[in-house]
């Protein structure tokens with residue numbers, strides 16, 4: 001997104017996250033509501049925060065009085081909370097992990113990776129995600145470490161919540177980026193971080209709010225599993241629930257932008273979203289499919305951008 005209007009930290013996502021929207025920031029930037037440019041919007045709400053690419057980009061451009069971010073993923077929630085509350089200690093924990101990792105040979109690095117992963121998974125039953133504790137700091141450092149050194153930089157868990165991504169062979173993984181973590185912490189000072197279903201954001205939305213929705217993609221085909229960011233799946237009934245929520249927030253006068261994969265990429269007759277959002281503004285923009293287990297299907301696709309306000313891109 002261009003046109004930075006103030007000098008602010010250049011924070012960017014501190015975790016690599018499936019479905020990250022960095023590649024679409026330019027398209028979103030052209031489609032922001034006029035009220036945002038006019039300074040009439042004071043709140044930002046992002047109910048499916050993931051890696052937060054849009055949250056960070058928008059906070060660099062606009063001064064929101066307060067932001068509210070939410071995700072159902074507990075480990076993601078824990079990581080954001082630790083950056084918000086204990087960034088110094090987190091940096092020191094990560095430094096220890098980084099030094100231990102980089103000082104080893106490739107073979108030993110792999111062993112170290114699995115040691116950290118096993119320790120992280122064994123500790124899960126003891127973690128109370130509802131109450132901030134000092135032990136969260138070590139866990140957040142492990143999450144960032146695993147995210148930076150695992151195969152493909154994914155965060156994937158099995159049904160019991162165990163992190164199961166194998167080791168990734170990187171020559172020089174960027175494990176600790178101290179400046180970025182400090183910049184992220186600065187943005188999080190004015191942010192409320194929530195864990196759970198997207199609907200809990202409702203009480204924070206008013207007519208001065210801009211809401212960005214980036215829900216898990218609707219699977220392109222029945223075998224595709226890109227929506228498994230967490231133990232909880234996101235099914236068509238949830239996409240429908242989201243449309244009802246979109247309408248509810250529209251009724252409150254909020255400005256809303258939603259993006260999703262376009263089912264027409266695979267099935268030209270699939271009008272699922274066109275039907276559900278028929279009373280709103282729907283655009284299709286080109287995107288590159290980044291994560292796909294089926295290599296043959298990488299390439300150009302279109303992404304849906306749906307708004308409850310007219311968009312003038314020229």
Ligand SMILES: C[S@@+](CC[C@H](N)C(=O)[O-])C[C@H]1O[C@@H](n2cnc3c(N)ncnc32)[C@H](O)[C@@H]1O
Pocket residue numbers: 017018019020021022047048049050051052053054070071072073196197198199214215216217229230232233234
């Ligand atoms: C497409 S990703 C968001 C990507 C993000 N915009 C980025 O740039 O990295 C969707 C997110 O929705 C979360 N999620 C899944 N079901 C949810 C629910 N019912 N309520 C809130 N978040 C949910 C997932 O954990 C995942 O992080």
